[in-house]
Amino acid sequence: MTKLALMVSAALAATLLAGCAGARQQAAEASGNPFATTSFEDILHHDFADKGQAKVSRLKQTHTQYECSKYDYLGVKMPEATAKAIEAGALAHVVYPADGQYLGDWKAGLKIAENGKGMQWSDKPGVPNGGNCLACHHMIANDPSQGTIGPDLYHYGKLRGEGQAVLKYTWARVYDSSAFNACSFMPPFGAHKILTEQQMKDVMALLLNPHSPVNQ
Ligand code: HEC
Incomplete structure (x- = not known):
């Protein structure tokens, strides 16, 4: 990619991101709840910062953590096949x-x-x-x-x-x-x-x- 093309695509990405943020904010304001359209991950990334060896990158879930967050950690039974696949992989x-x-x-x-x-x-x-x-x-x-x-x-x-x-x-x-x-x-x-x-x-x-x- 040329330098110009890179700059154009970066500008486009920034516009798209701004667009998303704007739409989110509008929806949140309309609902009266500022957190309504803010994901939990967004809040974590907004409020946490790297400190010493504890880096914000730790918040990125592994596949297992992601699956367990959808089921077990919420008290919902994980489908047998998903659990077996995680166990076998580990x-x-x-x-x-x-x-x-x-x-x-x-x-x-x-x-x-x-x-x-x-x-x-x-x-x-x-x-x-x-x-x-x-x-x-x-x-x-x-x-x-x-x-x-x-x-x-x-x-x-x-x-x-x-x-x-x-x-x-x-x-x-x-x-x-x-x-x-x-x-x-x-x-x-x-x-x-x-x-x-x-x-x-x-x-x-x-x-x-x-x-x-x-x-x-
Ligand atoms: C945060 C809590 C936690 C810590 C810390 C922890 N364990 Fe465990 N451990 C568990 C749980 C809960 C189980 C039960 C099995 C399960 O749910 O996966 C378990 C199971 C086990 C088992 C299998 C027991 C069995 O009956 O077969 C062994 C062995 C074990 N742990 C050893 C250790 C050792 C050694 C350490 C330290 C290096 C350790 N654990 C630290 C929570 C913990």
């Missing part, structure tokens, strides 16, 4: 540890499970994130500050053992829980690079090592 994208070792250091895993820091505007970029597992799961005895959003994981390893199927399932669960429940509330720790591979191994050890407090 499972197919799980990256298992290259060296075949699933279990790291449970002591490091406990620190990760207790740590709710990371990815916030006020957190220092580059510092490893926490997993905040205890905010949602009961995992260890005698700690009253554990959450109940997720299932009770106390005695996880003791009850399930350390067989290959358990290792693979647990890894995939932590990597991307939507592989098993399309609209899971559990953060996709691997898929969204919240935890590193080593950190995932450490929380795996916390869940499965017989000496970890989870299994006492």
Whole structure:
């Protein structure tokens, strides 16, 4: 495209946009509700700004979030085929540890499970994130500050053992829980690079090592 053509098309786009905005405003004024024709996304983009590592681009939904916003998050049952497709897609994208070792250091895993820091505007970029597992799961005895959003994981390893199927399932669960429940509330720790591979191994050890407090 020539420079002139580019300028003309940019001007045309600007006019079209202005036209849209004008029509919206008119409709909103007519209805008496200024938000009537403003999408939720418009409001978010208008009122939020990049701050530290928390960028407005995070507001862009993934396909899964978009689908779940239409159904599960509104209390509407997602069509079976849509849910199955999301789960299969998530499972197919799980990256298992290259060296075949699933279990790291449970002591490091406990620190990760207790740590709710990371990815916030006020957190220092580059510092490893926490997993905040205890905010949602009961995992260890005698700690009253554990959450109940997720299932009770106390005695996880003791009850399930350390067989290959358990290792693979647990890894995939932590990597991307939507592989098993399309609209899971559990953060996709691997898929969204919240935890590193080593950190995932450490929380795996916390869940499965017989000496970890989870299994006492
Ligand atoms: C925001 C809440 C939340 C956080 C944080 C969270 N989980 Fe979960 N987790 C859940 C929910 C809810 C489920 C139940 C399954 C579902 O609905 O997807 C679950 C399921 C699981 C399961 C499967 C349990 C089973 O019975 O098979 C494992 C294992 C697990 N979480 C481990 C972890 C670990 C390890 C962490 C931290 C790295 C963590 N979770 C952080 C909410 C959370």
